[in-house]
Amino acid sequence: MLLVHSPLLTPATWDALRTPLEAAGWRVVVLNLRPLIESPSFHAAVCAAAATVTSGAPTVVVGHSRAGAYLPGIADAVGSDRLDVVFLDARLPHPGTSWIGSLTPERATWLREMVVSGRLPRWDTWFPGASLADVLTDPEQRRRVLHDIPELPWQVVSEVLPAPREAWHSARHIYLRLSAAYQSTAEQAEERGYRVWSMDAHHLAMVTHPAEVTDLLLSALRP
Secondary structure, X not given: OEEEOOOOOOHHHHHHHHHHHHXXXXXXXXXXXXXXXXXXXXHHHHHHHHHHOOOOOOOEEEEEHHXXXXXXXXXXXXXXXXXXXXXXXXXXXXXXXXXXXXXXXXXXXXXXXXXEOOEOOOHHHOOOHHHHHHHOOOHHHHHHHHOOOOOOXXXXXXXXXXXXXXXXXXXXXXXXXXXXXXXXXXXXXXXXXXXXXXXXXXXXXXXXXXXXXXXXXXXXXOO
């Protein structure tokens, strides 16, 4: 199982989930996007890294949040004959357009107005000060998850993503909603034919409730 974190965060978002997944018998590999953000094409770098990070083709790829847009390319890069692609409270693919181009005009303006010297500020500064503390209530856990999260280059946000190829189209697509904020995205996923499962938690539930998220994920992966 290949886990892909949001480019706004780091692999630390998966630390808590690894233990119950491995206890359930899964071999887990985490793709680290953090060193790739300065690449001329972030999408190409992500796909190349996914193709080489495991010793064999994974049977499951899980992407969280903004990693969702890169899952079609990752699916094609790993080239598995039988693949489940799981969107964990994630954005849906938007081939043929960029991250910024996929947003509503109001949201795109909001994002552009945050840019400083060609970079987005750290994700944890986008919200009122108490909001993440309310979600990640353990100070040490919060420190680990938020440590070294990037100021994302604007080129990542403005890169137009290519159309997916055969492996993506032949994969099984699954959407796991963790938070109410992604309800409309889950509904869109269902309209696209994804299998949709839900739990009433929050966007970083795999950090704070790893056992419950593991149960949800493994239930969704059953035939």
